[in-house]
Amino acid sequence: MASVDDALRPTRGRGVVEGAFALLEALRRHALGAGVTELALECQVPKSTAHRLLDQLVAVGAVERHGDRYRVGSQLYRIGHAWQPHPGLRLAARLPLHRLRATTGASAVLTVLRDDLALTVSSVPGEVEPLVPVRDGMSFPLDTAAGRALRGPVRAQAALDREDVVPGVCCAALPVRSPEGRTVAALAAMVPVGRRLEAVTQAVAEAGAAITRGLALGVGASVELPPVLLH
Template identity: 75%
Template sequence: MDTGTGPRTGGVAPTAAPGGTERGRGVLEGAFALLEALRRSGDEAGVTELALACGVPKGSVHRLLDQLVGVGAVERRGNRYRVGPQLYRLGQAWEPHPGLRSAARLPLQHLRAVTGASVVLAVLREDMALTVSSVPGDLEPLLPVRDGIAFRLDTAAGKALKGPLRGGAVLDREDVMDGVCCAALPVRAPDGRTVAALAGMVPAGRGLDALARAVAGAGAAVTRALARGGQRRPVPPSALVVL
């Protein structure tokens, strides 16, 4: 990214030290502000919308978007922009706990298959529960589940994250959303630390006791997979496919 042509107004770039560290930091902050605005838009956004969302002049937004398109962080469709594939690939590399997402993949799929529940695996980030893995279930499209969605800690999954729990799963009988019931439990690392929460959500009227047992079994499977993963040898670079 060429920091010499970055925005200088609208609160994005400081005016101190032309060409120096402060200017480069301002360009980087401006780029991330645009990416966050694109994420919040839900799909695509135009320059005017992004300028208003970030409080930045349209000319500055144009320049930053051109640079982000150039590195694949943003895609352009006509006069609209959206988050690009390179940003997606970088995001997939993030692990909230070593091996957590790969350890959870099969247990989450199995939990969905045996219960029909919409399943989420969430971690604690900045006083929110952040979904890092999800499998849509019978609640679609009433309650879509997607990776990257953040929700409050007063939900069943949020309460499970805050643990330690006594007396079994956290049950939600339409407490947060009409028509939706949930069972959630902490997911623990082999050393006993809570690293995530696993939640299954079903339409109201279904029994939660059986769902809670299935969620507990899936959480135990994740813990076992984490333990096995710590003993595995790393994949050699020659076996990796570079996209």
């Protein structure tokens, strides 16, 4: 009979930690949960190994089991929310993102460059939610407005998307800079087609400036934005 150690030895060149993270990544893609057979096939590990790894992840709270299905656990959620792509960025962006949504109706998205993608680290759904749902953790290709703003240089003008990616949706994006002038993120506002992108761009610029001021003031500091009237 194989021992626990035998079952957890590297499989096909994959170590224990790598196998555990492969299962967690698969669970991230299955918001409603997945069974051990499905996860083992997707991660290319033996079912017995997947089962043992999942049991260990359940024991530390990284995974939750509901019947015969597994989901990402609360402990992993708490650990993940401690990550900061730049010190104080998500806290400094909280109020500006909500004000951007309130003044434009846009879905406001803050992204950072990770693995050649624009990774969403903070978001507020807006009017285009039925067409483009936005969620923290989702990624955009670098040929989108958010991606182009991250790649830079975008200074005088915003990176604009006029239904280039999704029919009926336009987007304006600008870099978010640290107090020292380094690009640390990109801020994008997605609005329904027909909205004046000039006014949206101005609102994005003001929100980005507010985030920069918040970073300069310290973690969690925020500066309110003046209302922007759209016509």
